[in-house]
Amino acid sequence: MTLDTATGSSQTLRPLPRTSDNQLLAGAGEGTRVExxxxxxxxxxxxxxxxVDLDIAPGEFVSLLGPSGCGKTTALRVISGLERATSGAVAFGDVDVSRTPTNKRDIGMVFQAYSLFPHLRVIENVAFGLRRRRVDAATARRRAGEALDLVGLGHVADRFPHQLSGGQQQRVALARALVTEPRVLLLDEPLSALDAKVRVQLRDEIRRIQLRLGTTTVFVTHDQEEALAVSDRIAVMDSGRIEQIGTPEDLYLRPESPRVAAFVGLSSTVPGVADGESVSVWGTSLPVQGAGASGPVEVLVRPENVRLAALGEGVAAIVEESTFLGSLRRTLVRTEDGILVRVQHAADERLEYGERVRIAIAPVPVAVRASL
Structure with a gap:
């Protein structure tokens, strides 16, 4: 049971939502439910x-995803106790922690800023939380060393923070958050200050460690690629509300609203005419996701669902730019009626600026919104 701090009434916990079929998650530690x-x-x-309503299963990795100002960091701060909700309840397991101070919630936090003590060596930074909990010096140093080994930084234990790279400093901050073996790990855009390659390496490292430890984790990010790569489920937020929560596959393939479709993944907006459960685009009839629509609409089309077509198929377009992405190429074209569309195709199909092509769309479900 939990207690609603606004009303003082008891509420029965709802059943936990299904997570993805993740065998690693199923075999991980016990974790703690967060509600x-x-x-x-x-x-x-x-x-x-x-x-905001949210159930996070024990050991689950949930990302709060959305643009700046959507409320995701505020939600994280409410979970941490750094902010007190105006109304509503926060529970860890079956315990209401809504009025529990941050230092009593048994959480680990990693922020965008590393916040390491510059005058302390790395191992002393990591052991700081243990020393505050009156763990003896020898035990604290041993556990701090184990946490550094976990993040691959045992060899820098005696360095000072200024002697480390940005990625190494953030790993130290992660080790410091994990060394106390918290019930819940909270990550507030911890990768946004890093360069692209280090960001990818560290996000994968965080996921690997989280799966190994089975720690319930809430990750705040505005980067959809990060969220899709590491999450068991993603809660897409907009204007202080959760628009949709689901697995990465659910959000990408089955968005429940045009906002989610536009924010999660890359889409082009093309005109169409809807008739109930289908919409006509470039002469192709496509099924509509979500509620039926009628009349002129804007259709959100993924690049991988647009192809280069043979003569006589699809619509004519002119190449505006083409970007090589290693295993594939993404090309921006402009149709004869001035619509910009992204096309994803084989890397060896090189197209030049100004080249005339034809494009066609695959008959897959699409999200639509009323034309402005």
């Missing part, structure tokens, strides 16, 4: 969270 129930957060007259 947000009806979380509202006001700053003066401004409401930034509008009744």
């Amino acid at each position: 947000l129930r009806g979380i509202v957060k006001d700053y003066g007259s401004t409401r930034v969270l509008h009744g």
